[in-house]
Amino acid sequence: MTRTLSPAAPVSPARFGHVQSSQAEKAEKEDKAENLRISEIFFSLQGETSRAGLPTVFVRLTGCPLRCGYCDTEYAFYGGKRLSIAAILAEVGNYAARYVTVTGGEPLAQKECLTLLKELCDTGYSVSLETSGALDVSLVDARVSKILDIKTPGSGEAKKNRWSNLHRLTQHDEVKFVLCDEIDYRWAVEAIREHQLDLICPILFSPVHGRLDPAALAAWVLRDHLPVRVQIQLHKILWGEGPGR
């Protein structure tokens, strides 16, 4: 028996073009779902927190929804390149380091950051996350040490503080106040008192480089017997400002 095949319905050029573009959109969506926009990956000394001085690989994600007046990483607001999580892990692995810090920009502004953090932990790294405190941290892997900023009035972004994040912190996290002046200092002291921050996790006080004298900040902290750690950005003392440090 011979079988006859009915001729295929012709595809109009316009319809074919539509199929092509929807496939391209789908591919682009899949690509974005598995990738992160990265500003830089580099090996340096951790300049801040209780990990200061430790050789660390930094993964800096592109983009931030905030605009703090003292921001020293504006170059990370735009640009960067898309990398798969596998490619990021491979590059991090090149440095044979134990510590990894995921930073920005605001890393949590990219949803896939959560997967990156989990995979870094699964690989065996000791991972910290530097976040502005403006975005929800509830889905961050519990093994990650969250370094959570509390934005002061001097930053110009205090209204973005997401105070509910404090309920997500444990003793292996840290909160950080970047202080511009004495007004910020007094505001931070009140925030510590109001939210009983010293019962939650270690507290960092960091003077804005070139704006608040670190010696003045140290004197205030000693005078007031504050339960905080005063820190100076080690990397800026060693190398000054700029990318890759």
Ligand code: SF4
């Ligand atoms: S949150 Fe951080 S990266 Fe974003 S503007 Fe403020 S200081 Fe800059």
